[in-house]
Amino acid sequence: MAETDNPKDSASTVLTDDDSVRGARATTERESNGSTTEIEYEEGFTWKVVAGAIFVSLVMLPGAIYFGLVVGQSLGGAAEWVTIVLFSEIARRSFIPLKRQELYCLFYMASALTVSTFAGGLPGMSGGQFSTLIAMQYLIQSPAMANVAGTLGHVPHHWIVPPLGSAGLRNRSFFDADWAWPIMIIVLTTVFDRMNWMGMGFLLFKLTSDVERLPFPLAAVAASGATALAEAGSKDESWRWRVFSTGSIVGLLFGAVYVGLPILSGVLLPTPLTILPIPFFDLTPTTERILPTALVGYNADLGALLVGFVLPFQIVFGQFVSSILCQIGLNPILYHLHMFPDWVPGSPTLPSKISLDLDFWMSFNIGIQAAVAIIGITSVTRVLLFSSRSGKTVQRASLFSRNIKRGDFPWIAAVGAWLTATLGYIILDHKLVPLFPIEIIIFYGLVWTPLNSYISARMIGLTGQPMAFPFLNQAVVLRSGYSSPDIWFAPLPLADYGSQAQKFREIELTGTKFTSILKLELLMFPLLLIASFVYWGFLWHTTVIPSPQFPYAEKYWPLVAVQRAIWTQINMAGGSNWVIKAIKPNVIGYGVAATFIVYAATTVCKLPLLFFYGLVGGAGKLPHDAIPNFIGALLGRFYFAKRFGVERWSMYAPVLFAGFACGMGLVGMASIALALISKTVNYLPF
Secondary structure, rough: OOOOOOOOOOHHOOOOOOOOOOOHHHHHHOOOOOOOOOOOOOOOOOHHHHHHHHHHHHHHHHHHHHHHHHHHOOOOHHHHHHHHHHHHHHHOOOOOOOOOHHHHHHHHHHHOOOOOEEHHHOOOEEOOOHHHHHHHHHHHOOOOHHHHHHOOOOOOOOOOOOOOOOOOOOEEEEEEHHHHHHHHHHHHHHHHHHHHHHHHHHHHHHHHHHHOOOOOHHHHHHHHHHHHHHOOOOOOOOOHHHHHHHHHHHHHHHHHHHHHHHHHHHHHHOOOOOOOOOOOOHHHHHHHOOOOOOOOOEEEOOHHHHHHHHHHHHHHHHHHHHHHHHHHHHHHHHOOOOOOOOOOOOOOOOEEEHOOOOOHHHHHHHHHHHHHHHHHHHHHHHHHHHHHHHHHOOOOOOOOOOOOOOOOOHHHHHHHHHHHHHHHHHHHHHHHOOOOOOHHHHHHHHHHHHHHHHHHHHHHHHOOOOOOOOOOHHHHHHHOOOHHHHHHHHHOOOOOOHHHHHHHHHHHHOOOHHHHHHHHHHHHHHHHHHHHHHHHHHHHOOOOOOOOOHHHHHHHHHHHHHHHHHHHHHOOOOOOOHHHHOHHHHHHHHHHHHHHHHHHHHHHEEEEEEEHHHHHHOOOOOHHHHHHHHHHHHHHHHHHHHHHOHHHHHHHHHHHHHHHHHHHHHHHHHHHHHHHHHHHHHHHOO
16 A cells, blocks of 8 residues: 655545545455454553653744744654654663554654644644734734724724734734733634544544444555554664665755755845745746746745655646646636736736736636535435445444443543534634624534534545535625624634544554543643744744745745735625625636536546546646646656556655655754754843
């Protein structure tokens, strides 16, 4: 079975073809009574894991924050490998070998503490809860949100960020009374989120895995990848160390140029030195005379090429074809059809993309997402009807049964955790936005979220592809007539917990008791909260975020702020002008029709469904990223796979990529440490 890496967990969000589903079902099929007694479960939460959590929160977390701002990548791969290898070596020399369950808990904790999030809709954000506050302070103060910020000045919004011009924003410090409400909201919503993920996630797992016995085709892949990381802590598997070391050396050398030089030079110079531009070479202004509005460029990050080694070839190929056809081939045609009236000649890639999205691609992508949602619902319905008509009777586990050996939670406790968190969300939202119809908030939390999560969990259990209903909240808010922008910042109980069902299946396959993960979550919460507060607070106080010190954030955040501003203003007075401009029903219809046509064509031609989802996912993807991904996929499929063999290369690729991520991460962490020391010294009085 081919392993997958986390680039980042892309393989877990794609639909597998029929052969992959059947293969995964064969490897994960249960006994006829639905039991899982063939798996031996052990406790993974020990003092060694506690030490690992402290190590990651103190050492890895600041590196992840800086890394995300500079290059827009997560440090997760490096954090996982370094933590596992370090603690395995310490345990070996102490004659206390680590169990597989302990190593998986280290893997789970390291990946969770340094995960790259989309706080406030901004990419490249890592580092826990306070990344959201950093994102919000930028969004509210950005030029794109000026109209929203002015309106918020007339309504109670102190729970979003401090008032504009306040000491908390002016001094860039969390140690200000105006930050009390935003910090309290972040803490409360984090608690509610973890309760929902443990409660609702476990119930969905019981329903779809134990009762319905769905195959979860990608859970076995993800679990084997996590186990491979754990096994790599043993030098018995010498090939893993050779491949990992090779990737690490490449990552160290490349990282010194790509990451180390900009970070270290940024300490000494107003503008960092970059040999390879971050985030990409921009050729859009150069080619516009021949191909006006074509988005042309290349991401020089070697990691973008290595991603093509580990992703399914059909996905990468589909994204490449769609990206080139749409963003380079179709854009000039649409320009000559006068579809891009707001495009300004001479604009680089990101400003061009903003105008092109507003004029066409935002609406077209809404149509694509709507069509994909319809296809997913149809798929689930067809499977349900087939199952009911087939007359098959299979003895299944009860939703209310409890596997003590597996560490199952009492179902009443799971329901209680979810219900308590949801009611907490409802009360909190009614306090924050009292004029917004509370019945909508109740519907979101108690009706739509459980229903949508079950549909999504079932889709993941059958196909590996989650379900998404695009822009539901925007449509509901517009329909409600509520006209204040504060609703777009309220933590509404509108979520999809379907993916958590697969996470529990992965934990089950590793033989780790569920209670271990519960204890780990309880430990991680205060550690992550404190470390996030300290590191984000220090970095923000010493440097404006974003700024030239953080090339990725400086280039990408303004683009996201414009997109966020569009949605935030659609229900304000005059905001309908934004909707009329950016949301075009006829273009949405084109997107729906095009997606159905492509789906029908791939079905008739019996092409892999992975290729179809690559095509629809690549329509809005920049060729700058699609090209190196595809080059990597070609090298992996037609050179390395032939040289090492398909099966062996499928094992080498994720280990090589993880080694590269580790090398890059180590260079980044060393550079970041020097940069932070320099910033600290600058504040000393001598």
